[in-house]
Amino acid sequence: MKKIFNIARLELSILFYSPIAWIILIIFTIQAGITFVDLLEAREASQQLGNDLKGLTMDIFGGGRGFFAAVQNKLYLYIPLLTMGLMSREISSGSIKLLFSSPVTNKQIILGKFLSMMIYGLLLIAVLLLIIGIASFSIEAIDIKFLLGGLLGLYLLICAYAAIGLFMSSLTSYQVVAAVSTLAVLAALNFVGTIGQSIDFVRDITYWISIEGRANNFLNGLISSKDLLYFLLVIGFFLTLTIMKLNSGREVRSTITIASRYALLIVGVLAIGYISSLPALNGYYDTTRFKDKTLTDNSIELLEKLEEPITITNYVNVINSFAHLGSPKWRIFDLQQFDQYTRYLPDLEMKYVTYYDSTLNSRDNTPMTLEERGQRAATAYGFDFEKALKPEEIREKIDLRPEENLFVRTVEHKGKTSNLRMFYDMYTYPHEAEISAGIKRLLQDPPVIGILTDKETRRINLTGDKHYKDVTNTLTSRYSLINQGFDIDEVSLDDPKPIPHDLTALVLADPMEEFSKSELQKLRNYLKQGGNLLIAGEPGKQELLNPLLKELGLEFTPGTLLQESDKYELDLIQATLAEEADFIHLDFSDKDVISLPGAVAINRIDTTDSFEMTPLLHTNPKQVWNRDTPFDLETDSISFNPSTESRNYKPVAVAMEKKVGEKNQKIVVIGDADFMSNGELGRFNLRTKNSKFVTKLLNWFSDYEFPIDTTRPEPIDNKILVSQEKISWIEKFLLGIMPLSLAFAGGFLLISRKRN
Structure with missing residues (x-):
């Protein structure tokens, strides 16, 4: 030496x-x-x-x-x-x-x-x-x-x-x-x-x-x-x-x-x-x-419950926009996205199935045949086209048309499967929250959100600004409920069967017509059985929902809430989370708001019922007031009139709970139906937390089971000292x-x- x-x-x-x-x-x-x-x-x-x-x-x-x-x-x-x-x-x-x-x-x-x-x-x-x-x-x-x-x-x-x-x-x-x-x-x-x-x-x-x-x-x-x-x-x-x-x-x-x-x-x-x-x-x-490179405790605890190894089968459509990520050239990179899970699941098996099929969108409108498109894409991305399954062959194995023939992964455990998808965002790949949610669905029944489709209410399959497709079932949106572990189901009052009372929540949003007596009775029966309910109203529609709200000891107040602002429309209410609403675990900064474009206040008319009511969202009492006379924002000059109007101090969203037999019934009433609409979740001119609010709200409905909580402590090295x-x-x-x-x-x- x-x-x-x-x-x-x-x-x-x-x-x-x-x-x-x-x-x-x-x-x-x-x-x-x-x-x-x-x-x-x-x-x-x-x-x-x-x-x-x-x-x-x-x-x-x-x-x-x-x-x-x-x-x-x-x-x-x-x-x-x-x-x-x-x-x-x-x-x-x-x-x-x-x-x-x-x-x-x-x-x-x-x-x-x-x-x-x-x-x-x-x-x-x-x-x-x-x-x-x-x-x-x-x-x-x-x-x-x-x-x-x-x-x-x-x-x-x-x-x-x-x-x-x-x-x-x-x-x-x-x-x-x-x-x-x-x-x-x-x-x-x-x-x-x-x-x-x-x-x-x-x-x-x-x-x-x-x-x-x-x-x-x-x-x-x-x-x-x-x-x-x-x-x-x-x-x-x-x-x-x-x-x-x-x-x-x-x-x-x-x-x-x-x-x-x-x-x-x-x-x-x-x-x-x-x-x-x-x-x-x-x-x-x-x-x-804070162990940022390691799975959170919730995910680790979930993996420990698996009784058998899991298999992930990756179905790669060579003519899909995500195809290159499933190609052999990207295989190592693709496998690395699951490294945190293979640390705890060394027997995790990854399979790849290559196929070609319609992309189910405007890209199909080309003079080339499907086979010609598949062959060109396979050559470009480095696939062996001879090994790619034809449309009829992949459909015999699994029908991916409900998944729009995108790059989708099926996670299998003990005969049960769930899907992991790719997303149109800067990260593309599913992260811990989505992967753990997919695994948890294999271990227990997923929560089901029912969306009422009668009376022209908001829909889950339409892309218009007023509807709920983005928040519920957009395949390529990371924060869509179907990618956070939920199932989405359409519920109709015309169905002779009663509304399933075991729904995680039934969403009734902005009906355009009055409910009949039989329809109201069906909803009352659902409530009597302890069913969870989310009711979302709109200005001018108070009378359509107040008959049902009276059963809960509430009512939507007449008129429309307006908020003084130099930047935004007067009917854009910038609500804040009430202090009492800490049970939904939504952390707010001073700049974060929930945007409610067109909202009404909520009034409690019966305090003798057994519901325990908690305010969820408040308005700014110095800027918001209620106008109960007709107006037109495009033509009228509108301002607060202290002689005839008063500031609003009532909540615009409340949560209610009570025991119904062995079940803890949960109800949320919100004075706006746009808070989780396609248009509002895509708002860019105001920093909002609408998406997180919706997610945390449904997390409360599911007894904090879904979405999976993968949050970590906030970093503490946040300041330059020189x-x-x-x-x-x-x-x-x-x-x-x-x-x-x-x-x-x-x-x-x-x-x-x-x-x-």
Whole structure:
């Protein structure tokens, strides 16, 4: 061991008695400093403009555009310059012969030189530690453990690059050739992951070999045993190759023996790497403060209830807009989206079924036949068209027309199935909430929301602004109820059967006609049996719903609520959550409102009933008033008249509960039916929480079973503690004082050596 340290010390002295080590250290410090200062300065400027900042540790250091990623993207430029002379210098000068004749083994030579690179790598990490130290004083409650995990990933990457560079340096006597060759090998190791994507076994091998993105998990908060072992195997592999290369100069062996040894090494490394990457053998450590890279407790508890392994079958329509994500080229990426689940379900089986069928939209209006479209798409995305099922073949297996022949996954457990879908948003893939909801549907009956379809009420299958398709059953909307675990059913009063009293909730929204006595009686019977109900009214329709509301001791007040505003229509009510409504677990900021375009107030007319009533939504008593006379917002000049009108202090939404037998009956009455309409959920000119309000409301109806609660604690590193002036001083230190100090130290050492 002493000889290894002596060789390392000698190598470091040679390195630092040349300008290259100092120049790289100076450039590295300047580039890292520029990156950090730019990121910090941008966040501080945003904070000064009044924008809310959240999770600054991850925001500044993590992600594809963060500090760690920027450092990682430049490391491959530095290491080949450091390693190019490690062995090539010895070969070109002839000193390699002296080493061979000295009392040191080839193993000691290589390990000593590699140790020198490890120590130099620690100097680079020390620069990053200095920046992290500055960040700890600049960012409130910075997540140190997360940052240390990122440094570990970068250091392992430096060591891997150094091992590769050391091997390439042993192959040539020319230092420039060694440097270029190292860059070529690094490029090859990045490219190899794209080879053999259409063959499962080959794809797994080439993906494991690829070094591209290997440190990403470390940089983003997750240390995994497979990534850690990968770096150790790569380092060990190239160091062993280097030792074997040197031994070939001392030993005489047959070509077959040499080839066998190399083959055994390669096969052994690949075998260990492949086996260690199997889900059942993986270990993980989440370095984030609130375990953001790990499933929430609710999801983990759910997975523990599974009695058998689950199977996910992915049905990929090659002519669908999501087709490329199910292609062989994207297979690894697609599988990675379920990594958090395979950590707890190592036996999770993923199957892929490719087919072609109508897209059930205007894209079908082309002169090409369905088969021609399928063949073109398959060629473009890299599918084997011969293996793609024809429309009649896929329909024999499963009819996906109700899913609009989109990219859909069926999750199967003990004969039951549920669907996971892809979404038209920036994330596309289902997240924990959607996946866990799909799994939970396999373990228990899903909640059913009934939508009353009589009297021209709001519909779930229409896309007009007034209707409820987006919130209930839009396949490609993440927050649609069908993607959060609910079933949606249409209910008609014309059906001779009674309304099922076990509905999670019956929604009665904005009827256009008066209910008959028999229809009202059917609704009363539903209430008497303890059925849950959500009633949503509209201005001018109070009399259509008040007969039913009287059964509950309520009424919609006459008139229309108006709210003073310079920006919006006067009938756009910006309601806020009542303090008493904390049971729906909706966190509000001062800027968040529930928008109600056209609303009426709710009045309690009977306080003797057994319902316990809780206000849900309030209006602003300083801005909102009730007008009970006709008006036209487009032609009339309207303002509050204190002599004839009064401000509104009544709630616009209430929740009611009471015991009916063994059941806890729940009723919600809202003075607006647009609060969950297609048009209102798509509002962009006002920051609202209508979507979350609807979700939390139905979560309460389902006794908090669905949607799955996957919320995490809010980040606490949300504030920049330094001003622009202090950031300027940080910039001067990192870009001026530090590099000049290194340059002075390097210059002094080099001049002293030259004089000696």
